[in-house]
Amino acid sequence: MPLQIIRQDITKMQVDAIVNAANESLLGGGGVDGAIHRAAGEKLLEECRKLGGCKTGQAKLTRGYNLPCRYVIHTVGPIWHGGNDGEAQLLSSCYTQSLLLAKKKRCTSVAFPLISTGAYGYPKDEALRIATQCICNFLEENEMTVYLVVFDRQSYQIGKSLADDIQSYIDDHYTSAFEESAAERMRRRALEESYEAKVSAPSMPAPFMVAEAAPMPKRTMSKRDLARALEELDESFSQTLLRMIDERGMTDAQCYKKANIDRKLFSKIRKDVHYKPSKYTAIAFAIALELDLEETLAFLQKAGFTLSHSYKFDIIIEYFIKNRIYDVFQINEALFAFDQPLLGA
Numbered sequence: 001m002p003l004q005i006i007r008q009d010i011t012k013m014q015v016d017a018i019v020n021a022a023n024e025s026l027l028g029g030g031g032v033d034g035a036i037h038r039a040a041g042e043k044l045l046e047e048c049r050k051l052g053g054c055k056t057g058q059a060k061l062t063r064g065y066n067l068p069c070r071y072v073i074h075t076v077g078p079i080w081h082g083g084n085d086g087e088a089q090l091l092s093s094c095y096t097q098s099l100l101l102a103k104k105k106r107c108t109s110v111a112f113p114l115i116s117t118g119a120y121g122y123p124k125d126e127a128l129r130i131a132t133q134c135i136c137n138f139l140e141e142n143e144m145t146v147y148l149v150v151f152d153r154q155s156y157q158i159g160k161s162l163a164d165d166i167q168s169y170i171d172d173h174y175t176s177a178f179e180e181s182a183a184e185r186m187r188r189r190a191l192e193e194s195y196e197a198k199v200s201a202p203s204m205p206a207p208f209m210v211a212e213a214a215p216m217p218k219r220t221m222s223k224r225d226l227a228r229a230l231e232e233l234d235e236s237f238s239q240t241l242l243r244m245i246d247e248r249g250m251t252d253a254q255c256y257k258k259a260n261i262d263r264k265l266f267s268k269i270r271k272d273v274h275y276k277p278s279k280y281t282a283i284a285f286a287i288a289l290e291l292d293l294e295e296t297l298a299f300l301q302k303a304g305f306t307l308s309h310s311y312k313f314d315i316i317i318e319y320f321i322k323n324r325i326y327d328v329f330q331i332n333e334a335l336f337a338f339d340q341p342l343l344g345a
Helices: 031-040 042-049 087-104 125-138 160-173 179-200 222-233 236-248 252-258 263-271 279-288 293-299 312-322 328-337
Strands: 003-007 015-024 059-063 069-077 109-112 145-150
Touching: 003 328, 015 087, 031 042, 042 059, 059 087, 059 279, 069 087, 087 109, 087 125, 109 312, 125 145, 125 252, 125 328, 160 312, 160 328, 236 263, 252 263, 252 279, 279 293, 279 312, 293 312, 312 328
Parallel strands: 003 145, 015 069, 015 109, 109 145
Antiparallel strands: 059 069
16 A cells, blocks of 8 residues: 555665654664664765755655665654644655655655654654655655554554544444344344235235325336446446446546555556455545445445444444545554554555
8 A cells, every 4th residue: 555554663664765763963863763873884874974964854865775775864853842833844844855855766665754753752643644644645646655664552643532532432332243243133133024024014005094195106217227227236346446436526546546555456456347355445445435334335245345343443444434534544543543454455
């Protein structure tokens, strides 16, 4: 997927470039900066000495040396002074300038830490929001795989209000597999009893019915509408997806970028009418198409999936759909925070 959030040591990322949260001297320091310099070796420090430092919000590039990446992009994040000293603009610039440098060097994959959230004290939830927004803006116009790398869960936070709302929704809707199965049995039994009552009901009007009552108007369907309905019934997942993209006036690129799907994967889906997506890919497209819950369930059925209250992942997805929040990156932030798989591919 174009943007991934992962827990990993950034010095072990096998990408074209990793981003170093450096200080203005570029001569190494603590945290991510020190770890990158230690892993890269002394030659990195030698090259950094020739760069003449770097201003806050700017970025400079060196070779990767002993790291598994080709390049290290050094950027200097702002120190947090309460938010009224241009910190947001400077932090945004760090991501934008780093991505532009990576593009200039024709990088296809880049890994970022959460810049300024360590010793510089930037609030983690706000720093995360800025990071994802800047990266997403860049990916709207560019093809690149970007990783947000966090070392441990303590270094990653979403907004407390959102986290509390999601946890409350999970608490209200989560059931065990046994409870879900029992609930499904009760639902099916109710449907069966309702159906039996209908088919066993007398065809003649009951005595209390008023003979003069006006007949209900018949709903008719044109041959064209009927043919369309039958076509949609027999559609594969791929056919349904492409039809919905057209109906919403979207381009292919708008849809797969909004779904956080790689262009190459989308090309496979377009070419193969029988393509079988993963559940996470199918849901990502449902989010991109901004389907409501009923539409999402029908769409997922085309791929052989559904949503269940037996799984926290499914409940979190349901939460966002019911609240009409269709930002796949915000959804992925929440999924990551709750230790769930991410959307996209």
